[in-house]
Amino acid sequence: MFGDRAPLADRFVAILADTGVSHGLIGPREVPRLWERHVLNCAVIEDAFPASARLVDVGSGAGLPGIALAIARPDLDVHLVEPMQRRTDWLSDTVAQLGLANVTVHRGRAEELVGVVAAPWVTARAVARVAKLARWCVPLLDGRGTLVAMKGRSAQEELEADRRDLTRLGLVDAAVRQHGESVLDEPTITLDLTFEPRPRRSKAAAKAASKGRRGTPAPPTT
Template structure:
């Protein structure tokens, strides 16, 4: 097992730096925190460290352009874990308010440490299961990554999406099958126009697949 601080994370190329713009410096600090502590704290496997930027940071960042625009936009990240995608998106969008929902104490503690270390004033950590939040607590967007299959995900977090808001679920190659199998759950949750957005990676030949749906007003 690697010791904390042993892994020196290589910086990505200029195209990635340009993509993140003014948020690149803070994103680099977050990535290094994951490299230093992610394995030791059970957040990432050891094989994930060399590919942290393409497989995790950029994979999450792909959802940023689908976040709602406007004032008073709130984003809930369900099952935040290591902060993927919640922390990544909060770094990129300091104009939005993010609520990181995480039931496990050790992961909630990590998220609080990241928030404080990076000075993320637009982040609030909620130690809770999404289904245990007050029924009137709604968000402009609800994000998730590697939490559950879409059928279960819609059942446990679909109610958090405000009318007219969006659900953004970062998925893998099974995204089309999951979408097909969850049609009934999506309809019951009043989530319409469900489809898959595909975003090519800036670092390799991978593609990020995001299932996006809008809550009926």
């Protein structure tokens, strides 16, 4: 999976098992299964992104999937978005320890970073239901772009339940995909959602449209 960067992935797992636990980013019970359940589980979605892609990991937390992807794919330009100071401090320290020149850490909520961070690809792991997640992530897409949301076995059901809300956000294509069948006992499932930005109307146009919906006032009577 990681090729000659496997020692770097080993170091990341060691950091997760140490300060990742002490900082409350990883539960102690997760330590024995850090490799398969967390690092490999995230790294296998690297096949969702084209060469040299720029992507944003929303709610990065313990650097999952962002740091795992940056190790597996040094060609990626990865931006980690996390609102909590102690987590961004840990992320910055971990990125420095691993020497990952292709990772940038941003502190703030996704909605606070609109206009500051943007990319054709956004990803997230176990952050929220897909409609809510899309409301946070779509504004970070640079033009037409794709949200790769890591989900469980109910991905298709969640997509169908939330499709109407996703369509309002500009959804133009959706697919449920599996990753890592050759390296994981249970493949990772993602919802890959492509959005086309809606053209923004000027204030004058919006005002005129609103007036049109209300109807033209009747002329005064004499």
